[in-house]
Amino acid sequence: MAKYDPKMAAFYRRRAKARLDPEFRPPVRACAGCQRPATSSRHQLCDACREESRQRRNKVWADRGPRLTPKERGYGPEHARTRARWKPEVDAGGVACNICGRLIVQGSPWHLSHPNDDKRLEPAPAHAKCNIQFAAAVTAHRRRRERNT
Numbered sequence: 001m002a003k004y005d006p007k008m009a010a011f012y013r014r015r016a017k018a019r020l021d022p023e024f025r026p027p028v029r030a031c032a033g034c035q036r037p038a039t040s041s042r043h044q045l046c047d048a049c050r051e052e053s054r055q056r057r058n059k060v061w062a063d064r065g066p067r068l069t070p071k072e073r074g075y076g077p078e079h080a081r082t083r084a085r086w087k088p089e090v091d092a093g094g095v096a097c098n099i100c101g102r103l104i105v106q107g108s109p110w111h112l113s114h115p116n117d118d119k120r121l122e123p124a125p126a127h128a129k130c131n132i133q134f135a136a137a138v139t140a141h142r143r144r145r146e147r148n149t
């Protein structure tokens with residue numbers, strides 16, 4: 001049984017009504033950006049706003065510079081080998097996360113992460129969650145610094 005969803009219920013009610021009443025037109029939504037009538041029922045934004053947001057996004061990407069390959073980011077075959085070397089130990093549940101210091105419980109997702117984000121240091125296992133949080137913090141810090149220079 002599908003769960004009752006008031007949004008979907010309203011949608012089905014509208015559709016049923018549209019079938020019965022040839023004069024009925026579904027209400028025109030407003031664009032989430034400019035509040036003018038939406039140009040498509042599939043998108044939150046109208047064509048103009050969508051194009052604008054696409055260009056803004058492209059600019060952000062362009063400002064971040066060229067995309068690095070996995071190898072340039074330090075995730076080449078070496079990374080795969082290091083991971084393979086750690087795997088049996090981590091799988092056995094005997095390795096501590098190099099970020100929070102707590103045990104990586106058997107079966108929980110883990111990454112390899114350079115201690116203190118120092119690419120010269122040998123990467124070591126970390127909880128996937130810790131690594132993602134840590135990477136986000138490092139990136140935010142770097143962006144802040146870039147903005148201030």
Ligand SMILES: [Zn+2]
Nearest residue numbers: 031034046049
């Ligand atoms: Zn718009």
Ligand SMILES: [Zn+2]
Nearest residue numbers: 097100127130
């Ligand atoms: Zn951790």
